[in-house]
Amino acid sequence: MRETISFKLNDKPTRLTLDGERMLLWALRSELSLTGTKFGCGEGCCGVCTVLVNNEAVRSCQFPVKDVKGKEVITIEGLANNGNFHPLQKAFIKHNALQCGFCTPGMILNAYSLLLKNPQPTHKEILQGMEENLCRCASYARIVMAIKTAAKEMKRGGNR
């Protein structure tokens, strides 16, 4: 059923008129041309489509767009603040925590949600919190380092 859905997207009020049962991923990628959010498996198994809804990491390929009504959505395009990279983005660059880069937006947003809930995670908590995000290039070791670095930076007040 077509409906108008209003929500906040990367700090900007946004209105979409579409079938609310469609998945957020496609609303972002094909209605709004925000292509930083990727399609990976279509079944919520890989995490490359991860975005934040009210600061909670969700799988946008499994998340009906009607459920963002009145909420705040953050995609990778909205993470930098006035052109300043978020500490996680800086840390991913610093540690070369990526190869092909296709899983990177989802990794960063999932890590962001993790750090919001648990600002100083242990090594084990990082592994647990990131477990459902897959990286076929297998840059996991560097992603863990990047999350640790970002956690320290955010503690010092480098939050967005």
Place this chain on the structure above:
Amino acid sequence: MKKDDYMDLDFSDIEAHFPLDRREFIKLFGGGIVILVSLTDAEALLQQRRRRFRPELPEDFNAFLRIGEDGRVSCFTGKVELGQGIITSLAQMLADELEVSLDSVDMVMGDTDLCPWDMGTFGSMSTRFFGPPLREAAAKARAVLMELAAEHLQTPLSKLKAKDGVIFDKTQNKNQVTYAQLTKGKKIAKKLERKATLKPLSEFTIIGKPVSRTDAAEKVTGKAVFAGDIRLPGMLYARILRPPSHGAKIKSVDTSAAEKIKEVRVVKDEDFIAVLHKHPDEAEKALSKVKAQYDLPEAKVDDKTIFDHLLKVAPERETVAQGGNLQTGEKLSAHIVEETYLNSYVAHAPTETHTAIAKIEGNKATVWASTQRPFGAKEEVAEALGFPSKDVRIIPPFVGGGFGGKNQNRQAVEAARLAKLTGKPVQVAWTRAEEFFYDTFRPAAVVKIKSGIKDTGKIFLWDYTVYFAGERGSQQFYDIPHHRTASTGGGWRGTPGSHPFGTGAWRAPSNNTNTFARESQIDIMALRAGIDPLEFRLKNLKDKRMIGVLTTAAEKFGWTKSKAGNGRGYGISLGIDSGTYVAHMAEVEVDKKGAVQVKRVVCAQDMGLVINPEGAKMQMEGCITMGLGYALTEEIRFKGGEIFDLNFDTYEIPRFSWLPKIETVLIDAKDSPHQGGGEPAIICMGAVVANAIYDAVGARLFQLPMTPERIRAEMP
């Protein structure tokens, strides 16, 4: 470039295609080209004809680089960036030889209208084989620029020096000219009359330095463009009807329900049936309304019977290497070890599925495709459309992983056909199920080895046959007087009727299978001889580079003869791939249920001159972690042409919790040529884990992956 090396590699699955016409290339650049090496037409023709029979890179350095009026340097390569990091390391090579800063280099990769012809991005060849001609082109360009500067500044060459794109008089710094000033708005036909000399090691300022990825900023902000991110006006997304199994024939199809959906287009071209919509999810929904019936072929093999089947259909084996006399070797051996090793089909499973967008305007087709083989895609698309290949342009944006799987360009052909059939730009992005279904898996394979040792622990016999994996990495490198290595099964693509679906090159093809078998067998012999596996290997090795990586790894790991105990064990594996030597050591923990946690992996790698040590280490870490998948869980379950693993819920690839502590060491070998880095460190992962599992719980595994079930079955 050592062309013989290039041709010796097994690229039998890669068709040769024609290179870019030199005149076409020049035409494309028009006024933008700054320096043209003057070749007569006859010379150019000759060159081109040679290339048609034996493709090689152009000799004109303008094919590799261009200096813009703003001083920025474009580097053209037919290679693509898949994550392996050549976007950085090739730029390092160009920048150092040309004497420009690294951040002034822009990489133009894989665009078939702009870049020199290339066979494909696979085989860890970019640094090995594209690197030398790229460096040479940059050195030639620098030499020509120096000559131009000498004229411009009225200063003898001997007084001039180039740095950061500026040529200056060493005795009088103000007397200087930039590359951009020299080349601006000019077409200069200047041929270098002497041979350009590459920089000596001592003068490198960028090569050999650890450099961060130059594409990282784009990739952490979502700005990096992958094929599926291209948006064209009027573009339609296609979903294509797929059979339930390989070999299935369509009997009937009913598209009427899909046709009734608003804004949906249905296209039928014989068996090729697609639904299109301006949104991909709507196209998907419409496809689910298409009803089709198929004739299914009889399923003759499954993932359990495949090995017997392969042995049955294997053609006569061919000798890869031999020496001495096998009968003599057997007579001289006190112990004979005869074993068979198996590995299952493994998927590439890149994070980005095969994706392409095709646009046809007039008689020109442009296809943005996630591909490892853009020049191959160009020919395939041209053939499918009935276009001359000069009218097809392939542009590969960033590619979201390949590992050999994106050597196949089926999706590019599909998008092009649909663009032609609909008259609209069309995107084809495979679902995960399509990605698994049409993957060209790493083949199931068998290795049989009969080997013998004397009581002294010296190996005297090695009789080795690999079935269906291919011969890369099959040759043993131990000092064995009586040996034979044979291969059968037509390489990784198999022979007709051998595999029930497509197989192909998978990161370090053949070598993962061969190294697992060889290094497991070595450990079994060490045990039989009652000698520590490290000592046993050292006793049987003469190759200095191999001894070098092995002793380096042992030192870093702190190898000890004593067993770890408590379900923990240590393993070793050695191998050679793409000219690079690797030695791995691992510590694992195995619980009573047979579940394995790899705790620590040390890898020492000798890859000759290292262009970017940071990039090399990233590849080593990636190889080690990715390799845990085929070692422990990755296996395609199937019956006939029906594939049962179609997503990551059942096909388990490595995750964060698997992560061992990884330590990598690069051997200082600057004086030897740069070798491959994208694949070598993955080849040891089967055997290093297998040997450590044996050390931990006494279970010897002869089949990959080493699942808990298989480990339990072998536990004493």
